[in-house]
Amino acid sequence: MIKRSRLRPFRTLGHRTTDRIWRLGAGARLFWLTLISSGESFRRFHLTIREVYFTGVMSLIIIVVSAFFVGMVLALQGYNTLQKYGSSEAIGVLVALALVRELGPVVTALLFAGRAGTAITAEIGLMKATEQLSAMEMMAVSPIARVIAPRFWAGVIAMPVLAALFSMVGILGGYLVAVPLIGVDSGAFWSQMQANVDWHDDIVNGVIKSVVFGVACTMIALFEGYDAPPTAEGVSRATTRTVVISSLAVLGLDFVLTSFMITL
Amino acid sequence: MERTTIDLWVGIFVALGVAALLGLAMKVGNLTTSNIGITYTVTANFENIGGLKPRAPVKSAGVVVGRVGDIKFDTETFEAVVSLNVDKRYNFPKDTFANIYTAGLLGEQYIGLEAGGDEAMLKNGDKITQTQDAVVLEKMISQFLYNKASESTNDAPAATKSDSASSTKAADDALTASPLDAISKPVTP
Amino acid sequence: MTQNIVEIDNLSFGYKGRMLHQGINMVFPRGKVVAIMGGSGSGKTTLLRLIGGQIRPNKGEVRVDDQVVHKQSREGLYQLRRKMGMLFQHGALFTDLSVYENVAFPMREHTQLPESMIHDLVLMKLHAVGLRGAHQLMPTELSGGMARRVALARAIALDPDIVMYDEPFAGLDPISMGVICDLIRTLNDALGTTSIIVSHDVKETFLIADYVYFVANGTVAAEGTPADLSKSSLPFVHQFVHGEKDGPVPFHYAAGDYKQDLLGFEA
Numbered sequence: 069m070i071k072r073s074r075l076r077p078f079r080t081l082g083h084r085t086t087d088r089i090w091r092l093g094a095g096a097r098l099f100w101l102t103l104i105s106s107g108e109s110f111r112r113f114h115l116t117i118r119e120v121y122f123t124g125v126m127s128l129i130i131i132v133v134s135a136f137f138v139g140m141v142l143a144l145q146g147y148n149t150l151q152k153y154g155s156s157e158a159i160g161v162l163v164a165l166a167l168v169r170e171l172g173p174v175v176t177a178l179l180f181a182g183r184a185g186t187a188i189t190a191e192i193g194l195m196k197a198t199e200q201l202s203a204m205e206m207m208a209v210s211p212i213a214r215v216i217a218p219r220f221w222a223g224v225i226a227m228p229v230l231a232a233l234f235s236m237v238g239i240l241g242g243y244l245v246a247v248p249l250i251g252v253d254s255g256a257f258w259s260q261m262q263a264n265v266d267w268h269d270d271i272v273n274g275v276i277k278s279v280v281f282g283v284a285c286t287m288i289a290l291f292e293g294y295d296a297p298p299t300a301e302g303v304s305r306a307t308t309r310t311v312v313i314s315s316l317a318v319l320g321l322d323f324v325l326t327s328f329m330i331t332l
Numbered sequence: 333m334e335r336t337t338i339d340l341w342v343g344i345f346v347a348l349g350v351a352a353l354l355g356l357a358m359k360v361g362n363l364t365t366s367n368i369g370i371t372y373t374v375t376a377n378f379e380n381i382g383g384l385k386p387r388a389p390v391k392s393a394g395v396v397v398g399r400v401g402d403i404k405f406d407t408e409t410f411e412a413v414v415s416l417n418v419d420k421r422y423n424f425p426k427d428t429f430a431n432i433y434t435a436g437l438l439g440e441q442y443i444g445l446e447a448g449g450d451e452a453m454l455k456n457g458d459k460i461t462q463t464q465d466a467v468v469l470e471k472m473i474s475q476f477l478y479n480k481a482s483e484s485t486n487d488a489p490a491a492t493k494s495d496s497a498s499s500t501k502a503a504d505d506a507l508t509a510s511p512l513d514a515i516s517k518p519v520t521p
Numbered sequence: 522m523t524q525n526i527v528e529i530d531n532l533s534f535g536y537k538g539r540m541l542h543q544g545i546n547m548v549f550p551r552g553k554v555v556a557i558m559g560g561s562g563s564g565k566t567t568l569l570r571l572i573g574g575q576i577r578p579n580k581g582e583v584r585v586d587d588q589v590v591h592k593q594s595r596e597g598l599y600q601l602r603r604k605m606g607m608l609f610q611h612g613a614l615f616t617d618l619s620v621y622e623n624v625a626f627p628m629r630e631h632t633q634l635p636e637s638m639i640h641d642l643v644l645m646k647l648h649a650v651g652l653r654g655a656h657q658l659m660p661t662e663l664s665g666g667m668a669r670r671v672a673l674a675r676a677i678a679l680d681p682d683i684v685m686y687d688e689p690f691a692g693l694d695p696i697s698m699g700v701i702c703d704l705i706r707t708l709n710d711a712l713g714t715t716s717i718i719v720s721h722d723v724k725e726t727f728l729i730a731d732y733v734y735f736v737a738n739g740t741v742a743a744e745g746t747p748a749d750l751s752k753s754s755l756p757f758v759h760q761f762v763h764g765e766k767d768g769p770v771p772f773h774y775a776a777g778d779y780k781q782d783l784l785g786f787e788a
Contacts, residue, residue, distance in 0.1 A: 203613035208602035229349025236352035
């Protein structure tokens with residue numbers, strides 16, 4: 069007979085697996101409920117606007133500052149390599165493509181998870197811990213329609229806007245380094261960029277990515293908050309999980325989306 | 333916070349986002365230049381299109397006049413059938429010549445249209461009959477190497493001959509500048 | 522219209538392996554203040570949640586206004602809940618809304634009243650709990666007693682037929698406790714609502730309740746008017762009412778032999 073302790077790793081593994089699957093299902097269920105009770109958040113759009121303020125507008129500074137630095141670093145690094153091949157004019161293309169296709173949506177989503185996602189999780193978790201969600205239920209108001217759905221749509225609206233801003237500010241940062249600082253020709257910087265950045269393949273695909281990331285990050289943050297045990301420790305753990313799971317989801321989804329976009 | 337203040341900020345936020353997207357479209361992307369309005373489609377057959385891709389530019393005298401639509405393979409003639417979406421504003425004579433060019437040595441491939449002198453103009457659905465295939469680099473290299481190899485076997489006994497020497501040297505010069513150096517090594521005497 | 526607005530019939534509820542309630546029967550007549558008392562963890566609050574339809578019983582049923590709560594559709598349940606107001610233990614005010622907006626919340630959600638009327642109604646409700654002057658404060662700026670009064674104003678915002686109070690006296694200073702106590706009784710009589718109080722504070726509850734149920738070990742251990750219960754000779758009720766340390770509810774959580782536990786450690 070096998071000793072009980074030998075079986076323990078398997079039991080732990082099994083428990084974790086079922087737990088993960090259970091959470092995935094619960095998350096999907098919340099997503100579905102959010103979608104079908106979204107009518108409320110469109111009928112009374114000021115609820116959503118309010119949340120756009122908290123998730124989007126409040127994230128502006130971190131997004132703009134990060135984008136600026138990312139763009140400048142890209143230009144510096146890109147120039148360093150490109151000038152070896154005598155094509156330093158292509159720096160505009162490099163900066164623009166890197167930002168529009170990848171860094172814009174991905175870095176924005178990561179920053180969003182850290183800035184807005186955690187705030188959402190903590191807020192919902194505390195609302196649950198202080199019985200505010202129960203109180204709403206007892207007032208015959210669905211917390212999903214009144215609390216979850218507006219935050220969801222706010223995130224979905226805010227993310228592409230932030231990602232577009234990130235890309236644009238990053239390109240301006242790259243421009244500042246490349247043209248006045250390094251001395252690349254301004255005309256070449258823009259014209260090469262325009263010749264090689266495609267509206268559909270690059271910009272629209274970047275926007276699609278950011279919308280998908282917006283759905284994923286916001287939903288993860290909402291679910292973690294909604295599912296958090298109503299204790300101080302539970303909320304803090306849920307907040308941490310929001311960042312970890314959102315980041316992994318963004319990077320994983322990025323790979324999947326990119327592979328689809330490149331083959332299509 | 334007052335609702336009006338929030339509304340204002342969100343309004344600014346969304347406006348900034350739209351502005352950024354427009355900036356991306358106009359200043360960064362090629363939406364303005366690729367914005368070809370109404371087009372008409374003509375087809376052209378090529379024996380070899382090389383690396384031509386859908387949405388590649390169609391240029392005439394260096395100006396983008398259209399884009400490549402789809403590319404098909406004709407199983408009867410064993411040729412590539414390329415459809416070109418040309419801007420309605422630009423008309424070309426019936427005997428226009430369609431070439432596949434490469435932008436730079438290794439750049440993307442595009443179609444160049446050279447207008448002929450015919451009175452009649454190309455219409456939607458017409459076919460351009462005069463075409464020139466893509467230059468396939470591998471073919472060119474092998475041809476070049478073949479020529480060179482035959483040259484060097486002919487000239488081997490009298491390598492000092494001034495004309496052959498200069499031609500070999502010119503070829504060598506051309507090759508050392510390119511990464512094809514390694515390929516040419518074995519046949520260089 | 523039946524005389525009892527809420528009826529609990531042979532109700533059982535529990536989680537796997539641990540039954541909280543086993544065959545509870547209670548009735549709550551219209552216009553009365555009825556209290557449910559019992560020790561901590563005896564499932565009093567759970568009873569309120571069952572009445573509110575937030576959880577489903579394993580057996581038996583809860584009827585509100587002759588409708589079985591757990592057999593309602595979502596719509597029906599929300600319809601029923603509009604007849605109920607609930608005061609949560611810590612108020613459960615919406616921390617992102619001001620006091621005014623908190624009280625206005627149910628009106629905005631469920632009615633199409635014009636802003637001016639909402640304004641008047643909110644101030645009337647706040648006046649009833651004595652906090653009209655605090656309408657622009659945020660919940661974080663309120664003391665515990667004030668927060669509970671605001672929550673009470675919110676609970677009665679839509680003039681419900683039933684108001685449920687979850688531990689309304691817990692954690693309050695004597696003055697606030699007296700205020701809440703007084704409010705529950707006066708509001709009940711003024712609005713003609715039925716009040717259900719869940720509490721373990723004997724003195725205050727006995728002061729205002731018309732009828733009291735004692736819950737222990739998953740069943741109704743005793744019931745009656747406060748006057749009857751004060752004189753009751755039932756050991757449990759006696760222990761509870763007089764706050765004795767030991768009795769039918771033991772001081773010690775079930776444990777093994779004390780000597781064994783202490784000395785057995787070495788071996």
